Amino acid sequence: MRSIILASASPRRAELLRQMGVEFEVRPADIDETPGPDEQPGDYVLRLASEKALAVSRLAPEAIVLGSDTSVVIDQRILGKPATADEAATMLELLSARSHQVMTAVATAVEGFAEACLVTTHVHFRALRPDEIAAYVRSGDPMDKAGSYGIQGRGGIFVESLQGSYSAVVGLPLRETADLLARAGYPVWTTWQPGQESLNE
Ligand SMILES: Cc1cn([C@H]2C[C@H](O)[C@@H](COP(=O)(O)OP(=O)(O)OP(=O)(O)O)O2)c(=O)[nH]c1=O
Numbered sequence: 001m002r003s004i005i006l007a008s009a010s011p012r013r014a015e016l017l018r019q020m021g022v023e024f025e026v027r028p029a030d031i032d033e034t035p036g037p038d039e040q041p042g043d044y045v046l047r048l049a050s051e052k053a054l055a056v057s058r059l060a061p062e063a064i065v066l067g068s069d070t071s072v073v074i075d076q077r078i079l080g081k082p083a084t085a086d087e088a089a090t091m092l093e094l095l096s097a098r099s100h101q102v103m104t105a106v107a108t109a110v111e112g113f114a115e116a117c118l119v120t121t122h123v124h125f126r127a128l129r130p131d132e133i134a135a136y137v138r139s140g141d142p143m144d145k146a147g148s149y150g151i152q153g154r155g156g157i158f159v160e161s162l163q164g165s166y167s168a169v170v171g172l173p174l175r176e177t178a179d180l181l182a183r184a185g186y187p188v189w190t191t192w193q194p195g196q197e198s199l200n201e
Contacts (some may be wrong), residue, residue, distance in 0.1 A: 001186055002110065003143070007056035007067040012152065016172040017066070021192050022181070028036045029055040033080070041073040042118050045105040053109035064184045065102045065109045071172050072147025074100040089150040090136045095147065095158075096128040102147070104168040108180045114134060115180060119173040121164030128158055 006017055009028035017024055029052040052067030052155045072079040074094060082088035102123055107116035141155060142148035149155035151162075151169045167174040178188050 002184070003063045004181070004186065005007070005056055005060055005065045007057075007065050010045075010068075010171050012150075012171040013068055016167055016170060016174060017177070020174060020178060020188050021182055021196055022156075022186075022188055023191070024066075027056050027060070027065075029053075031055055032083075035078055041071060041076065041078050041101075041103055041107055042105075042120070044078060045062045045069045045071050045103045046118050048118050049105035049107040050114040053107040054112065054114050057109035057114070061111050063110075064181065065175065066106065066181075067105060067109065067114075068106045068172050070102065070104040070146045070168075072100055072102055074098065081144060081146055082142060084150045085143075087138050088142040089133055091148040092128055092133045092136065092142070095125045095149070096133075097125060098123045100122070100147070102164075102169045104165075104171065104173055106173060106177050106180060108184045110184050115183065117176050117180060119165050119168040120157055121162060121166075121168050122147045122163050123169065124160045125158050126160045132158075 004022055004024035006024050006026050007029040028092055048069035049067045049092050053065045057065040082091055100123055102121045107114050107118055119174045129164045141150055141153050151159055165173045181188055
C-alpha cells in the first residue's frame with residue numbers, strides 16, 4: 001500500500017489520524033491562506049485543503065497526502081486564527097450566545113490529483129461573560145485555533161450544543177477522512193493489527 005503523509009502542522013490533526021490507527025509521516029504545507037475576493041467559506045476551505053495536499057504531493061507523488069483546513073463561519077464571515085489577543089477577544093464576543101458553523105475540508109492527493117470533501121458542523125455557544133473571555137484569552141488557548149476557541153480544551157465549556165461532527169470541529173472529520181483514504185486505495189481497517197497502539201489505549 002502507499003504511504004500516508006499528513007500535510008499539517010496541527011497536533012490535533014495528527015492525534016485524530018493516529019486515533020484511526022493510521023501510520024503516517026508529518027510534512028506541513030506552507031501555502032498562502034488569503035481568501036479570494038467574494039470566495040464563499042465552503043469553497044475557501046475546500047481550496048485550502050486541496051492546495052495543502054497538492055503542495056506536498058508534488059514532493060512525494062507516490063504517497064497519499066492528506067490536507068485539511070478549518071474555519072469558523074458566522075454571518076457568512078470567515079474567522080480564521082486570531083493574529084492578536086484583542087482579535088481573539090473580539091471573535092469570542094461575536095460567538096457569544098449564538099450559533100456558528102465550523103467548516104472543515106479534508107483532501108487527499110495522489111500523483112498530483114486531489115479529491116476533497118467538506119464537513120459543516122453547527123455549534124451553539126452559551127453567553128460568555130467578559131471575565132471568562134479575558135481569562136480564556138490570557139490562557140493562550142485561542143491563539144492557534146480558528147474562531148479563537150478549541151472545543152477539545154477549556155473552550156469546551158462554552159459549547160451549549162453541537163450538530164454534526166465533533167472530530168471535524170477539532171480539525172479532521174474521522175468518517176470522511178476514512179472514506180477518502182479508502183477511495184485512494186487505503187482502507188484503514190485493513191491495516192489494523194491486534195495490540196496495535198491507538199489513542200484509547
Ligand atoms: C474550532 C476549532 C479549531 N481548532 C483548530 C484546528 C486547526 O488546527 C486550527 C485551524 O487552522 P487551520 O489553518 O485549519 O490549520 P493549522 O494552521 O492549525 O494547521 P495546518 O494548516 O498545517 O493543517 O484550529 C481546534 O483545535 N479546535 C476547535 O474547536
